[in-house]
Amino acid sequence: MKRFKAIIQYDGTNFVGYQIQPNGRTVQEEIEKALLRMHKGEVVKIVGSGRTDTGVHAKGQVIHFDSPLAIPPIKYRKALQTFTPYDISIVSVEEVASDFHARFGTTxxxxxxFVKRSEFFDPFARHFTLHFPYELDISLMRKAANVLTGEHDFTSFCAAGSSREDKVRTIYSIDVIEEEDTLIFxxxxxGFLYNMVRILVGTLLDVGQGRLTVAQVKANLEARDRTQGAKTAPPQGLYLWEVYYQ
Amino acid sequence: MKRFKAIIQYDGTNFVGYQIQPNGRTVQEEIEKALLRMHKGEVVKIVGSGRTDTGVHAKGQVIHFDSPLAIPPIKYRKALQTFTPYDISIVSVEEVASDFHARFGTTxxxxxxFVKRSEFFDPFARHFTLHFPYELDISLMRKAANVLTGEHDFTSFCAAGSSREDKVRTIYSIDVIEEEDTLIFxxxxxGFLYNMVRILVGTLLDVGQGRLTVAQVKANLEARDRTQGAKTAPPQGLYLWEVYYQ
Known part of the structure; x- marks a missing residue:
């Protein structure tokens, strides 16, 4: 039995998220179905670095799984791709040490x-960006991003129903990148709490529009109270971009 | 009664084409439904510059329609957009002379x-490009493009069932543009015959792969026989880009 690490991409539009659900199509289910076919009916479970929600995309989601098949990794990638639907791409498959863990090993x-700032709605970008044709003060947004960077209790910036007790996380950096009419955060x-990135984006957009001051963002952070927070930005602009391991 | 010209964009993925069909969702039907609502139940028919097929996109489709509403064009655009689904964008609406005709007036x-040449399949591009990870000789393709440019009888390059009698058309130019890993024709x-662009793309890709020589393309053109032609490239890479009027 060998352990494999795979990097995968997916267009989240037609998934109810990464993790298997009783109802609805999920990324995990589709990959496990592909592995089931590769293994001629033997069940192979996968472990992902974490969940993504309905409509959220991934450019660099990481999974691991154990397989008895003696296939070189390069052929493994192609074989797995063959059985996987077109909205998932298998970017790489490599053999890893048996103690590699896609979820617990992340650093x-x-x-x-992605925010599309074009005046007119772009039908080709509708599943992949938030359309936001309003004025934004980028320098104020960067100031608010600085306030949010670092180690903080992010209770004010996670979904109210979230059950994790420890809400202290460290944000290493928040970059606000302008590329033509697209703004990238x-x-x-x-690590990130449930809905945390989407709530942070909602907050930064509120700051950019003058609906929230940088001082209010600081006060909200210190209040540790979700009811103080901004609205949650919609899922289609969000991508799990990369997962880091030691 | 005023005549209006509108430029529209659409993502063709979820349409069975531009023109109203007995079964399936069409662009024409969605816009006429929007106009019906704007006109409080009065039917307003639209005329397009031409049809596009299932899965084919438009960046600059042109339509015209007559309307008794006294709305300034800039507000007309916004109003029509409001009633139109998210895979159609109304780029502009302007009042034109009463003899303007979106179909018969085209020059x-x-x-x-769009062809995506990346080695790995890109799930985010799957509805918007043809994935083609094979070697291509671009200079040979440009030579074949030169052979096809000009006034010709394009019988060999239109769908066999096409009923139009006159198959002489003039191609002003065919540009083969390389942008990173994307190839744009x-x-x-x-004017273009039914499926003509997609058959021309299939032909140029065959030339690029060495499956057809430039001399064979010239012979096929002169044969005026569709059965000599290359296969039809799939619809998702094709965009009606712009329509010209005097």
Missing amino acids: GKEYRY AFQGN | GKEYRY AFQGN
């Missing part, structure tokens, strides 16, 4: 959020 | 076809 993640950190 | 069109001409 950090990067998420990116890049978040690097040691 | 030419540009179509573009841009066709400008006075």
Whole structure:
């Protein structure tokens, strides 16, 4: 039995998220179905670095699984791709040490959020960006991003129903990148709470529009109270961009 | 009663084409439904510059329609967009002379076809490009493009069932543009037969792969026989890019 690490991409539009659900199509289910076919009916479970929600995309999701098949990794990638639907891409498969763990072994993640600022709605970008044709003060957003960077209790910036007790996370960096009419928020950190990136994006957009001051963002962070927070940005602009391991 | 010209974009993925069909969702039907709502139940028919097929996109489709509403064009655009689904975008609406005709008034069109040459399949591009990870000789393709440019009888390059009698068309230019891992074919001409652009793309890709020589393309063109032709490239890479009027 060998352990494999795979990097996968997916267009989240037609999934109810990464993790298997009783109802709805999921990324995990599709990959496990592909592995079931490769293994001629033997069940192979996969472990992902974490979940992504309905409509959220991945450019660099990482999974691991154990397989008895004696296939070179390069052929493994092609074989797995063959059995996988077109909205998932298998970027790489490599053999790893038997103690590699896609979830517990992470040292950090990067998420990116794409905002399309064109005046007119772009039908080709509708599943992949948030359309936001309003004025934004980028320098104020960068100031608020600085306030949010670092080690903090992010209770005010995670979904109210979240059950994790420890809400302290470290954000290494928040970059606000302008590329033509697209604004990209890049978040690097040691971990992110449920809906945290989308709530941070909602907050930064509120700051950019003058609906929230940088001082209010600081006060919200210190209040540790989700009811103080901004609205959650919609899922289609969000990508799990990269997962880091030692 | 005023006549309006509108430029529209659409993502063709979820349409069975531009023109109203007994079964399936069409662009024409969605826009006429939007106009019906704007006109409080009064039927307003639209005329397009031409049809596009299932899965084919438009960046610059042109339509015209007559409306009694006294709305300034800029507000007309916004109002029509409001009633139109998210895979159609109304780029502009302007009042034109009463003899403007979106179909009969055209002097030419540009179509573009996008080919993604990345080794790995890109799930985010699957509805918008043809994935083609094979070697291509671009200079040979440009030579074949030169052979096809000009005034010709394009019988060999239109769908066999096509009923139009006159199959002479003039292609003003065929540009083969390389942008990173994307290859773009841009066709400008006075008109295009049914499936003609997709058959021309199939032909050029065959030339690029060495399956057809430039001399064979010339012979096929002169044969005026569809059965000599290359296969039809799939619809998702094709865009009606621009429609020209005097």
